[in-house]
Amino acid sequence: MPVRLILLLVLCTCTLFVGAQTEEGFKVLFDGSNLESWTGNTGGYSIEDGTLAVDPEKGGGNLYTKEEYDNFIFRFEFKLTEGANNGLGIRTPTRGDAAYLGMELQILDNTADVYKDLQCYQYHGSVYGVIPALRGYLKPVGEWNAQEVIADGTKIKITLNGHVILDGDIGLYINNGRTIDGKDHPGLGNISGHIGFLGHGHVLWFRNISIKEL
Numbered sequence: 001m002p003v004r005l006i007l008l009l010v011l012c013t014c015t016l017f018v019g020a021q022t023e024e025g026f027k028v029l030f031d032g033s034n035l036e037s038w039t040g041n042t043g044g045y046s047i048e049d050g051t052l053a054v055d056p057e058k059g060g061g062n063l064y065t066k067e068e069y070d071n072f073i074f075r076f077e078f079k080l081t082e083g084a085n086n087g088l089g090i091r092t093p094t095r096g097d098a099a100y101l102g103m104e105l106q107i108l109d110n111t112a113d114v115y116k117d118l119q120c121y122q123y124h125g126s127v128y129g130v131i132p133a134l135r136g137y138l139k140p141v142g143e144w145n146a147q148e149v150i151a152d153g154t155k156i157k158i159t160l161n162g163h164v165i166l167d168g169d170i171g172l173y174i175n176n177g178r179t180i181d182g183k184d185h186p187g188l189g190n191i192s193g194h195i196g197f198l199g200h201g202h203v204l205w206f207r208n209i210s211i212k213e214l
Contacts, residue, residue, distance in 0.1 A: 026075070029065060030209035040064040040094060044199060051079075052197075052206040054086065060199030064094045070192035071214040074149045079205045082141050083112040087128070087198035090151055091190040098198055102187040103170070104128040105149060105158065107197075107204070110135050121180050124165075125158045129181035130188065131168040137161050144207075152214055 029037045032050030041061030046053050054060050070091070078086075085108050092102020108115065108124040120126070125133030125147075137160045139145050150157040154171030157164065170188045173179050179188075187193075197206065 024212070026073075026210040026212045028210050030206070032207065035063075037066055038063050039066045040196065041199070045197075048205070050207065052209070054197070054199050054202070054204050054206075056199065056201045056203060060201055062089070062094075062098070062196050062198050064089070064092075064194040064196035065211075066194075068192045068194055069151075069211065069213060071152050072150075072195075073212045073214065074151075074195060074209075075147070075211070076209040077144050077146050077207050078107060079144050080107075080109045080138075080141050081203045082109060083114055084109045084141075084202040084204045085115075085200040086202065086204055087200070088149065089194070089196035089198050090149065091193035092187060092196060094194055094196070098187070098196060099128045100183065100185050100187055102190060102193050103130070103156075103185075104198060105156075106133070109141055110138055111141065119181070125160055126166065127156060127168065127170065129183055130170060130173055130179045130185060131156070131166060132180070133158060133166040134163070135165075137163040137165055146208075150214075 030052055035042050040063045041059055044059035044061045045063050046055050087104040087107055089098035089102050089104050092098040098104050106124050106126045110124050120132040121129050123135055148159045154169050156168055158166040174188050179185050
């Protein structure tokens with residue numbers, strides 16, 4: 001194949017790739033090298049081989065985006081240890097309990113025996129206390145999972161490893177004031193806030209974290 005033709009093919013391929021990246025419009029929040037986009041208990045999280053590791057021995061705790069977001073597509077990958085429990089806070093303040101003052105989307109090892117008797121709204125992917133998620137789509141402990149969260153107005157959609165595990169409308173609970181757990185969730189009415197990983201004293205890892213604002 002002539003050299004000019006090879007160069008042309010390479011150029012076209014690169015152009016298509018860059019165009020797709022630009023069109024997709026995602027902003028990288030963690031590239032495996034630093035925590036510049038994050039605030040909160042940064043000492044409880046460390047960078048290990050390009051991943052974001054929750055380190056309970058250093059406090060773990062909550063890690064929040066510096067910026068606030070309203071409507072978005074949030075993508076990340078996570079790897080659990082046995083019995084791991086964490087949470088993804090959305091539209092939340094950086095103080096107080098995100099499960100009530102914002103929304104907490106469960107990150108949990110559903111297969112752990114210690115969690116066998118949880119309420120339906122406490123398993124992985126659920127909007128804690130409000131909307132249960134489908135189970136059965138987590139990969140085995142120790143393997144990487146890919147998750148996408150779409151928050152668009154009152155609509156929340158969660159896709160785990162290619163399967164939609166939650167597609168609900170929090171507006172139903174804002175309007176009638178009653179949630180499944182019977183508790184007040186004033187954060188359901190938030191139109192914007194931070195996104196955060198909510199540590200509960202367990203080891204797990206995150207990587208490939210990005211967001212696209214809608």
